[in-house]
Amino acid sequence: MNLKAKLEMMSRGEPKKPGAAQAPVRTACWERTTLRPPEDFAEAYGLRAETLGLIQTGDWPDPVDPERIVFLDTETTGLAGGAGTIVFQIGLGRLTPDGFAVTQLVMRDYPEEKSLLERTAEIVGQGDMICTFNGRTFDLPLLQSRFLMNRLSPAVLDRPHLDLITASRRVFRLRLGSCRLQDLEREVLGFRREGDLPGSEAPKRFFDYLKTGQFSLLDEVLRHNEQDIASLCLLLIRLAAVYEEPERLPDGEDLYGMGAGLRRDRREQEARRCWRLVRAGRMRPKSRLLLADSYRRAGERDEAAEIWREMIARKEGGVQPYIEMAKHCEHVERDIPAALAYTRRALILLAEPSLGTNESVQEIKNALQYRYARLTRRLSGKTPKA
Helix, strand or coil: CCHHHHHHHHHHCCCCCCCCCCCCCCCCCEEEEEEECHHHHHHHHHCCHHHHHHHCCCCCCCCCCHHHEEEEEEEECCCCCCCCCCEEEEEEEEEECCEEEEEEEECCCHHHHHHHHHHHHHHHCCCCEEEECCHHHHHHHHHHHHHHHCCCCHHHHCCCEEEHHHHHHHHHHHHHCCCCHHHHHHHHHCCCCCCCCCHHHHHHHHHHHHHHCCHHHHHHHHHHHHHHHHHHHHHHHHHHHHHHCHHHCCCHHHHHHHHHHHHHCCCHHHHHHHHHCCCCCCCHHHHHHHHHHHHHHCCCHHHHHHHHHHHHHHCCCCCHHHHHHHHHHHHCCCCHHHHHHHHHHHHHHHCCHHHCCCHHHHHHHHHHHHHHHHHHHHHHCCCCCC
């Protein structure tokens, strides 16, 4: 064959060898939608912007259209994130008139990644806000990175975002310690998964699928992801219910944590409501002290003093109520003898051998001794009034 003939053959392309099957190059990702009964999610249809604002501060749509909340969760090739981590499966949940619809997208091979992201953008774009579990630090930053790597705009992800891991930790961490989604399912939602694939095994399943081409290897990954999406909605329902009615929380740890979170968000009245409901258990003294401090900061000093007196009568809160009453008597009631008496009683409490002599106890003792000496001088008339 001369050079001209070889060049003509190259321009036409190399002829396929007989019997050599060419693997199809897919570009459209795999997609499936399942529907769960509406009665399982009935309370979600009544979600309000005011309630979302209690759960997490944010610029929420008002009024909220629950059917335009997109619940999002990803399965990835690694759990640490980073440039080499790829999202191979995305679950997207939406409330519909017919029930809770979970759409799942799978990248069956790397050429399908762009399709997976484009379809995700299309579905997310139909909503007003996103709800995730740890999406703020993992799912959304990773998706934004993958959008950019595929020369797609990540702007669709820039919308109000409710991250339920933050809200869950505020309320339940004191009692549960761990706030993994499956811990919350068991301890808060009241069910336990059976035969569930741990999320940490999802990357291996995907790589095994790529090696073998057996899509069934991803079945358990898809079941795990579908339940994650459904649990997101159920958890939001539960959080909305307890924020609207803290009386639904039977545990003092949960009420204390919710109140502390509300105070950080400057929702003082709602925080007080939580602390008032802590009527027993180890968190009652701490809750009463925070409630009294809330009154004090607001200038409602008589209400604060009433709480401190009650705590002293019940022998709650250790030395702190005595210290607060000493300050109140000196600076508000101008009753120096009473202030001195409360200071003396606080020093007697701190003399208990069981308290030891650690640094924090010694600091309190030093401050009280200084106060006692100053009040004694004031009472004897040797120092001017403050």
